């Protein structure tokens with residue numbers, strides 16, 4: 056079963072005037088795949104991200120997440136499915152500035168349906184995984200931008216989501232920190248994580264095993280690397 060399967064999924068904002076932000080598209084993201092979606096400003100990336108991230112429902116088509124038909128869900132079930140199956144990584148890190156890295160990761164699991172007893176061990180494991188075992192007690196105010204984004208990635212990973220959904224994850228980072236974060240995503244991919252990353256930057260997009268282009272709301276396959284799951 057693909058992690059993400061879009062069948063003729065599209066979204067038209069009602070307006071007036073109506074805006075066809077995402078034209079009906081087909082997409083399957085397989086387990087362990089690393090797919091990047093690249094497009095210029097206004098091309099429909101946020102619309103696409105919001106649909107895949109279960110933040111917005113499409114106005115057309117069927118979206119299956121890990122085999123679950125998301126169209127049939129009520130709001131509360133959609134939110135619960137999002138919390139359990141999707142880890143979000145954004146451009147801005149949205150960390151609690153005066154809580155430790157460990158608390159940032161632990162506290163977020165309250166909203167993701169992770170049993171209380173598992174939160175601390177999973178947070179420690181996730182922070183270790185992103186190379187921050189020695190920074191667990193530091194608040195974001197004492198971490199570099201790259202370290203903050205790694206805390207945010209640990210927060211996304213800790214609930215053990217089926218999909219890591221990244222929106223311009225290097226957008227606020229300098230070159231060295233951006234390279235480190237992309238290197239970490241490569242490692243997570245090598246470990247079998249399923250990653251979908253949205254970016255306006257073709258160089259960043261080239262880091263994926265497979266790249267989808269989006270232009271004027273139209274999705275098209277651009278590149279598949281040899282040996283990719285797709």
Ligand code: ADP
Pocket residue numbers: 068070074075076094095096097098099100101102103
């Ligand atoms: P991107 O993230 O690539 O910049 P968006 O998905 O934000 O693109 O936007 C795609 C198109 O949909 C654009 O033409 C944008 O103006 C339009 N759009 C985005 N949000 C809305 C909205 N809430 N209502 C109407 N049009 C919108």
Ligand code: ADP
Pocket residue numbers: 143145146147148149222223
């Ligand atoms: P952009 O990528 O457009 O610069 P952000 O990455 O800061 O903006 O956030 C995109 C959207 O996701 C915003 O609406 C923000 O409120 C929401 N958001 C950001 N971080 C989180 C998070 N950790 N959990 C849930 N929603 C978030």
